Amino acid sequence: MKINFIDLQGQYQKYKKEIDKEIQEVLDTSMYIGGKVKELEENLANFVGCKHAIACSSGTDALLLALMALDIKAGDEVITTPFTFIATAEMIAFIGAIPVFVDIDEKTYNIDVTQIEEKITAKTKAIMPVSLFGQISNMDVINKIAKKHNIKVIEDAAQSFGATYKGIKSCNLSDIGTTSFFPAKPLGCYGDGGAVFTNNDELASKIRIFLNHGQTQRYKHSHIGINGRLDAMQAGVLNIKLKYFDKEIAQRGIVAKKYNENLKDIIIPFVEEDNLSVWAQYCIRVKDRDAMLKKCADKGVPTGVYYPIPLHLQEVFQYLGYKNGDFPITEKVSLDIMALPMSAFLTKEEQDYIIEVVNG
Numbered sequence: 001m002k003i004n005f006i007d008l009q010g011q012y013q014k015y016k017k018e019i020d021k022e023i024q025e026v027l028d029t030s031m032y033i034g035g036k037v038k039e040l041e042e043n044l045a046n047f048v049g050c051k052h053a054i055a056c057s058s059g060t061d062a063l064l065l066a067l068m069a070l071d072i073k074a075g076d077e078v079i080t081t082p083f084t085f086i087a088t089a090e091m092i093a094f095i096g097a098i099p100v101f102v103d104i105d106e107k108t109y110n111i112d113v114t115q116i117e118e119k120i121t122a123k124t125k126a127i128m129p130v131s132l133f134g135q136i137s138n139m140d141v142i143n144k145i146a147k148k149h150n151i152k153v154i155e156d157a158a159q160s161f162g163a164t165y166k167g168i169k170s171c172n173l174s175d176i177g178t179t180s181f182f183p184a185k186p187l188g189c190y191g192d193g194g195a196v197f198t199n200n201d202e203l204a205s206k207i208r209i210f211l212n213h214g215q216t217q218r219y220k221h222s223h224i225g226i227n228g229r230l231d232a233m234q235a236g237v238l239n240i241k242l243k244y245f246d247k248e249i250a251q252r253g254i255v256a257k258k259y260n261e262n263l264k265d266i267i268i269p270f271v272e273e274d275n276l277s278v279w280a281q282y283c284i285r286v287k288d289r290d291a292m293l294k295k296c297a298d299k300g301v302p303t304g305v306y307y308p309i310p311l312h313l314q315e316v317f318q319y320l321g322y323k324n325g326d327f328p329i330t331e332k333v334s335l336d337i338m339a340l341p342m343s344a345f346l347t348k349e350e351q352d353y354i355i356e357v358v359n360g
């Protein structure tokens with residue numbers, strides 16, 4: 001049995017006819033830039049229930065565009081979590097702002113909302129929670145703190161597209177929401193892609209200007225921007241996949257539930273009552289991770305570790321002055337967490353085998 005960590009091939013085979021047709025249409029019309037992107041943006045806005053969906057080149061560029069649109073600059077502070085993919089804090093630092101880390105909640109692995117307020121200073125411009133592993137943070141509390149201090153909220157929803165919090169979709173819970181369509185994400189394209197969401201007309205128009213070289217009209221440039229466009233082929237792929245995404249989310253939930261009910265002697269993921277997770281990762285915590293990783297590797301069960309080194313301990317962020325011990329929960333979790341195969345296309349036989357190996 002050859003088990004995939006994420007079964008991208010199984011997914012493609014299922015939608016092959018429709019996806020091939022979309023790609024062929026792009027080739028036949030030569031509409032490589034733009035084209036199907038507009039239709040995708042309408043579909044994404046409808047799906048999320050948000051006024052503006054702006055497709056862009058990656059989840060990383062989506063974060064950058066959000067920070068630019070909020071006019072966050074060198075010396076400003078942005079509060080975020082040290083337990084995330086590098087891109088979150090990287091883009092804050094990339095524009096010259098300072099990532100200010102707050103430890104995570106031990107149950108959800110998302111930012112500990114009770115520790116945010118004490119980190120707010122006169123320089124704080126935004127809070128950037130990450131909806132880790134597919135589960136949204138406690139956005140009511142985060143939005144309330146932001147409102148009180150007159151700062152903005154950007155949800156890094158790269159792992160949570162399709163998730164809900166109190167019935168509201170991820171990306172529609174803050175000033176700006178950003179997501180990624182990297183192939184391994186819950187909704188992935190066949191290359192790099194991302195999107196930015198907002199209900200604010202002014203922010204949306206700024207994001208559109210920034211993602212196209214600061215251009216307001218053809219060859220008229222008002223701002224320094226980037227080339228952050230999404231390709232039409234990727235838009236075509238996403239237009240098809242989005243049609244089946246709700247079904248896939250439901251299936252991912254079924255896979256997660258089966259893991260939850262059958263895995264033994266490990267810490268299973270915790271999902272808050274207010275939340276529906278899209279299970280970007282199914283992460284467990286184990287007593288001896290090295291032994292468990294080896295056992296899985298030996299028996300052909302692929303695994304992943306998200307994330308082995310917290311961001312405050314990364315070499316690149318040494319200049320921020322953090323040290324080991326600053327975020328005890330993050331540090332503890334980074335030592336014993338590991339992810340098991342998760343996709344809507346994991347078969348019953350595959351999952352039974354994975355459970356047997358992990359429990360064995």
Ligand SMILES: *Cc1c(COP(=O)(O)O)cnc(C)c1O
Nearest residue numbers: 058059060085087088158180182
């Ligand atoms: C994947 C990811 C990103 C970056 O997305 P890309 O599309 O790969 O640029 C940003 N933040 C988080 C939390 C991610 O998981």
